[in-house]
Amino acid sequence: MKIGRILIGLLLLAAVATYQRAAADEKLTISAIEGNGILIQVGKAVLVKTYQDAGLGVSFRDYPGKRAVFNANDGVTDGELLRSKRASKLYKNLIRLEPAAITDEFAAYSVNVAGPIVSTKDLARYSIVYRRGSTIPTKVTEGMRRFEIDRFEQGIKLLQSGRVDVMLYFRIPTSYNLKHKFPSTNIRRISDKLIIAPLYHYLHRRNKHLTPRLEAALRHIVASGERDKIVDAVVANGGFDGDLAKLNLN
Numbered sequence: 015m016k017i018g019r020i021l022i023g024l025l026l027l028a029a030v031a032t033y034q035r036a037a038a039d040e041k042l043t044i045s046a047i048e049g050n051g052i053l054i055q056v057g058k059a060v061l062v063k064t065y066q067d068a069g070l071g072v073s074f075r076d077y078p079g080k081r082a083v084f085n086a087n088d089g090v091t092d093g094e095l096l097r098s099k100r101a102s103k104l105y106k107n108l109i110r111l112e113p114a115a116i117t118d119e120f121a122a123y124s125v126n127v128a129g130p131i132v133s134t135k136d137l138a139r140y141s142i143v144y145r146r147g148s149t150i151p152t153k154v155t156e157g158m159r160r161f162e163i164d165r166f167e168q169g170i171k172l173l174q175s176g177r178v179d180v181m182l183y184f185r186i187p188t189s190y191n192l193k194h195k196f197p198s199t200n201i202r203r204i205s206d207k208l209i210i211a212p213l214y215h216y217l218h219r220r221n222k223h224l225t226p227r228l229e230a231a232l233r234h235i236v237a238s239g240e241r242d243k244i245v246d247a248v249v250a251n252g253g254f255d256g257d258l259a260k261l262n263l264n
Contacts, residue, residue, distance in 0.1 A: 041071030042092035045085050048076035052190040055254040057096040059244050060115050061215060062258055067231040086218060093217040107219050111229050113236050114212035120150055121185040122205040125173050129204030140179035143169050150209055151182045166191055173201055190249045
């Protein structure tokens with residue numbers, strides 16, 4: 015009987031080990047918008063950590079524009095890297111994971127305006143520039159003096175020349191660009207948490223069974239502060255090449 019119990023115990027341990035190896039071997043391919051945008055790189059770093067902690071593998075397949083989310087919704091890939099909450103209504107095959115993989119904000123930047131810009135109503139007295147196609151800035155600046163740009167560098171030139179007063183832009187990309195591309199600029203942020211913009215990770219519905227594991231891992235790295243450390247490290251490092259070990263997360 016004693017030998018039998020030992021054998022049963024060994025078989026159970028072997029079964030658990032086999033399950034864990036199978037889970038770790040499961041690897042998902044996630045759609046991402048192509049290019050070297052810092053938000054995309056930050057998102058990839060956060061998800062590499064999330065999947066790693068959940069005992070899953072992950073790789074990324076880059077596509078131009080909206081093809082990334084279309085392919086995720088159609089099941090060509092296993093999910094979409096980052097999208098706004100609105101994607102839940104537009105793409106019925108995608109499941110949104112909570113909490114947000116990244117929480118960024120549209121912040122106000124200026125050279126001559128002292129600020130602070132506390133609410134979007136404070137923007138009405140100034141001329142404003144933002145990236146073409148940005149839904150939130152377009153909505154909150156309706157009726158104001160506003161201009162659209164195609165590239166971040168255009169906004170910098172307009173601010174420095176005094177042709178506009180305020181630029182609305184994502185905080186993480188702006189921090190990256192000011193640190194690495196315009197280190198000597200006198201442009202500064204004049205708002206704090208002006209327009210919060212959470213970005214979520216989505217899975218194709220065929221991977222619904224993985225949602226609890228991934229959400230648990232994501233909640234942990236958010237609550238522990240690891241997510242914020244990853245964001246800061248990617249910005250400071252100038253990008254992410256897929257290797258978390260190269261980031262200084264201490």
